[in-house]
Amino acid sequence: GPTLGQLAAAKGRYFGSATDNPTLTNAPYTAVLGSEFNQITVGNTQKWQYTEPSRGQFDYRQADQIVAFAQAHDQIVRGHTLVWHNQLPGWVNDVPAGELLGVMRNHIANVAGHYKGKVVHWDVVNEAFEEDGTRRQSVFQQKIGDSYIAEAFKAARAADPNAKLYYNDYNVEGVNAKSDAMYNMVKSFKQQGIPIDGVGLQAHLILGQIPSTVRQNIQRFADLGVDVAITELDIRMRTPRDATKDAQQAADYRAVVNACLAVTRCVGITVWDFSDGHSWIPSVFPGEGAALIYDENFAKKPSYWAVYEAL
Template identity: 45%
Template structure:
C-alpha cells in the first residue's frame, strides 16, 4: 500500500512537472526575438527586405531593422539590374555596398536579389536589339560581375526570378525570346562559378499550392538537378491576398520540393494585403493567415526561413501597386506590432 501511494505521488508529480517546465520554456521563448526563436526551431531565420536609404532617413525604423528581430536582409531594390548596371558596362555598387557593409556590422546575412529578372531591367538591355550571342555575353557578364563583386558576402542568391506564367509556360522576356529556357541553366552555372559558396534559388510569386506554375518549377528543377546544375533552393514569394491561402496545397508543394527534389525552401517575400480599411476583424483574419504560413514552414523539413517584404506597412510596396489594398505587414505605419506579429511569434514559440 505504501509503495502504491509513493508511486502514485511520483506519477502525479511527474505529470504536473512537465507542463510547468513547458510553461517556463515558453515564457523564456516569449522574451526572445522572432529570429532567435526561429533559430531554436530548426535553425531557421526571420528576415526582412530593406534598403539603406530608408534607414538613413528613419532612425526608429533603422533601430528595429538592425535589431535581433531579423538576422537576414534582402535588398528590396538596390541589387536589381537597373540599379547595378544602368548603362552597359557601367556598374554602380554604391548603395548595395552600403547595405552589405551595414549588414555585416550588425550581424546580418544577405540574400542577394536578383541576378536575372525581366522586370526592373535596365532599359538598354531590351532596347539594344542584341543578337543572341551578344545578349548571352551581356547576361553572363552581369551575373558574374555582380556575384563576384559580392563573393563571400551573400549567403543566398535569387538567381532567376519570375520566369513562369500562371499556366506553367515560360514567361515572355528578352531572355526567353533569345534562348528559350536555356538562360535559366546558364545563370545558375555562371553564378556558381563566380561565387561557389552561395546557395542559389529560383523564385516566383504564386509558388504556393498545387498549380500549373508550381508543377512547372518542380519539373524544371528536377531536370536541372539531373544535369548537375547547382540549384539549391526554391523561393516562394508569398504575396498573398487576405483569406486566399491554400494552406494544405502550400504544405504539399513545399514538402515535395523539400523531400522529393531535396532543395531548400524559403518564404522569400512575405506579405498579406488587406482590402482597406484595416478593421480589427480583418487584422485578426490576417493574423490567422500569417499563422498558417508560419506553421507550414515549420512543417516542412527544409524550409529555411521567412522574409517579410519590409516589416512595416509604412514602407510596403502594396498600396502603390494595388489600389484600395494595404496594411500587409506585421507592424503598422507607426511601427507598432499588429496581431500578425503576435501570430507568428505564437507559432514559433509552440514550434508547430
C-alpha cells in the same frame, strides 16, 4: 522577450525582412530592422537597373550600404536578384540576340563576384514562368531560349561557389500549374547536374486566401533535394484595417509560418519589408495594403504576435 530572429534561429531558421536604401536614414525604422531580424534581403538595389545601369558599368554603392548594415547587425543577406524581366535597364532590350548570353553571364559574374562570400543565397532567376506554367516571354527567353535559366545558374555557381542558388517566383506557394512547372524544372536540373540549391516562394498573399497546399508544396520540393525559402511574405487586405481583418491576417501569417516549420528544408522566412508604412503594396494594388506585421508607427500588429507564437 526574444526577437523573431532569435526565435527562428532557435529552430535552425532565419526570420528576415527586405529593406531599401531610403529607409536606412530613418532611426525608428532602423532600430527595428537592426534588432528584430536575423536576415536582410536587398529589396531593390541589387537589381540590374541599379547594378549595371549601362553596359559594362557596374555600381554597387547603394546595395553595399544595405549589406554593410546587415553585417553590422549580424544579419545574413539574401541577394536579390540577378536575372529578371523587371527593373531592367533599357539597354538590355537592345542587345543583339547573339550577344545577350554573354551579357547575362558578364552581369552575373560581376554582381555575384562582387558579393562573393557576403550573400548566403542568390535569387538567380526571378519570375520566369507564366501562370499556366509556360515560359514568360522575357528578353532572355526570346533571345537566348529555354537554356537561359540553366546558364544563369551555372554562371552564378562559378562566380560564388558557396552561395546557395535559388529560383524565385510568385503564385507558386500552393500546388498549381505554375508551381508544377517550377517543380519539373528543378527536377530536370537535378537530373542534369545544373547547380540549383533552392526555390523561393515569394508569398505575396491575399487576406483569407492562403492556399491549402502550401505545406504539401514545400514538402515536394524538399523531396527533390532542394531547400525552400519564403522570400517576400506579405498578406494584403482592402484598407482600412479593422479588428476582424487583423485577426484573419494573424491566422494567415500563423498558417504560413507553420507550413514552413513543418518541413525541415524550409530554411527561413522573409517579410517584404516589415512596416505598413514601407510596403510596396499600396502603390501597386490600389485600395489594398496593411500587409505587414508592424503598423506605420512601428507598433506590433496581431500578425507580429501570431508569427512570434508560431516560431
